[in-house]
Amino acid sequence: MKIEILGTGCAKCKALETNAKEALAKIGGFHDVQKVEDIMEIMKYNVVSTPALVVEGVVKSTGKLLTVDEIIEILQTK
Amino acid sequence: MFTWWEKIVDKLVYETWALDSSTALGSAIHFFIYDTIKIFILLITIIFAVSFLRTYFNTEKVRVYLQGKSEFSGNILAALFGIITPFCSCSAIPLFLGFMQARIPVGITFSFLISAPLNNEIAIAMLFGLFGWKITAIYIGFGLLVAVFGGYFIGKIKSIEKYVLIPVTPIEGELEDIQIKLSLNQRVNEAWDYTKDIFKKIYLYVMIGVGIGAFIHGYIPAEFIAKYAGGDAWYAVPVAVLMGIPMYSNAAGVMPLVEVLTAKGMLLGSALAFMMAVTALSLPEAMILKRILDVKLIAIFFGIVGFGILLVGYMFNIIL
Numbered sequence: 001m002k003i004e005i006l007g008t009g010c011a012k013c014k015a016l017e018t019n020a021k022e023a024l025a026k027i028g029g030f031h032d033v034q035k036v037e038d039i040m041e042i043m044k045y046n047v048v049s050t051p052a053l054v055v056e057g058v059v060k061s062t063g064k065l066l067t068v069d070e071i072i073e074i075l076q077t078k
Numbered sequence: 079m080f081t082w083w084e085k086i087v088d089k090l091v092y093e094t095w096a097l098d099s100s101t102a103l104g105s106a107i108h109f110f111i112y113d114t115i116k117i118f119i120l121l122i123t124i125i126f127a128v129s130f131l132r133t134y135f136n137t138e139k140v141r142v143y144l145q146g147k148s149e150f151s152g153n154i155l156a157a158l159f160g161i162i163t164p165f166c167s168c169s170a171i172p173l174f175l176g177f178m179q180a181r182i183p184v185g186i187t188f189s190f191l192i193s194a195p196l197n198n199e200i201a202i203a204m205l206f207g208l209f210g211w212k213i214t215a216i217y218i219g220f221g222l223l224v225a226v227f228g229g230y231f232i233g234k235i236k237s238i239e240k241y242v243l244i245p246v247t248p249i250e251g252e253l254e255d256i257q258i259k260l261s262l263n264q265r266v267n268e269a270w271d272y273t274k275d276i277f278k279k280i281y282l283y284v285m286i287g288v289g290i291g292a293f294i295h296g297y298i299p300a301e302f303i304a305k306y307a308g309g310d311a312w313y314a315v316p317v318a319v320l321m322g323i324p325m326y327s328n329a330a331g332v333m334p335l336v337e338v339l340t341a342k343g344m345l346l347g348s349a350l351a352f353m354m355a356v357t358a359l360s361l362p363e364a365m366i367l368k369r370i371l372d373v374k375l376i377a378i379f380f381g382i383v384g385f386g387i388l389l390v391g392y393m394f395n396i397i398l
Contacts, residue, residue: 008168008169008171008172010166010168010169011168012166012168039171039172039175039244042172043172043175043176043179046138046176046254046256047138047172047176047256048137048138048141048169048172048173048176048177049136049137049138049164049165049166049169049172049173050168050169050172059256059258060258061258062136062137062138062256062258063136063137063164063166063169064268067271
């Protein structure tokens, strides 16, 4: 899966990245995780509140620090 | 609403511990226990209710609603959305640029940026717990006025776009809403997690604030407060506003103090101005916005909002 974390570098954005990596480690398998920090890139996703979680190009959550379990749920119910 | 709780505290402090209600110690301890628990109950209830409601809104939706709205009604809508939209000053930049991208006028964006921190759930819960619904309604109502007119006047500045340091290309056509589906269960869990998070962050400040308040309540005579913090001196309101600016993160600890000060003679207008300055004039937010906005525009923003708060303060000192 391709997972992107959108965030301009605030504390919550970093925490979301950490949680996402932990969630992926629990699921296992090979995944591509990218942190998108460029505000111009972030705006292309129509996102105006960070941090946001994007899975396979689809915005799944905005403006929230998701827990590891919540991320696992999002990744498994696609 | 809390008479049952007052009776329990009465019994505990005055009967079980046998403290005299007329002594400073007795009334200070009674005040501390009664107020802390009352505020905790209200904080948890109100933050939970507000954050549950907010799971139905997000800034992306607000942007779609605000797109193409005319100037004045757009300012009103933006200020109202500020109450119910979850907002963290850390996402002020994507919000600002994202709104510009949707061709929403800068003044309307400012109405939102003034209203959102002013109507944050902690401030509202504290106000409601300490001052009752009337003062809370006045605070929200006049806060909205400041947001609507503040944003409106900022929007009137000539070629305001030149103060935005990052060039934004507007998107052509209508924006599409991002669809994120949540079950009721997920919303309740999310609201509950958020409430726990906030509570953990602020409960200590509340206790310290109420503690100092209890000390003032029991030990410091009203004449002392009226002489130094209150009174109708003309400078009381501007001093209150200036003092409020650096206290942004501590609304939870500051408000119990304000309650005691007003009970002891500080004028309500000065108190309201102080509380609005604490929430609306946020230095951290200004620092974040400085990355994309000319300092001049930030100064104008602070100036106009500060002026609006001053007006509210003076008005209430005169009528109440």
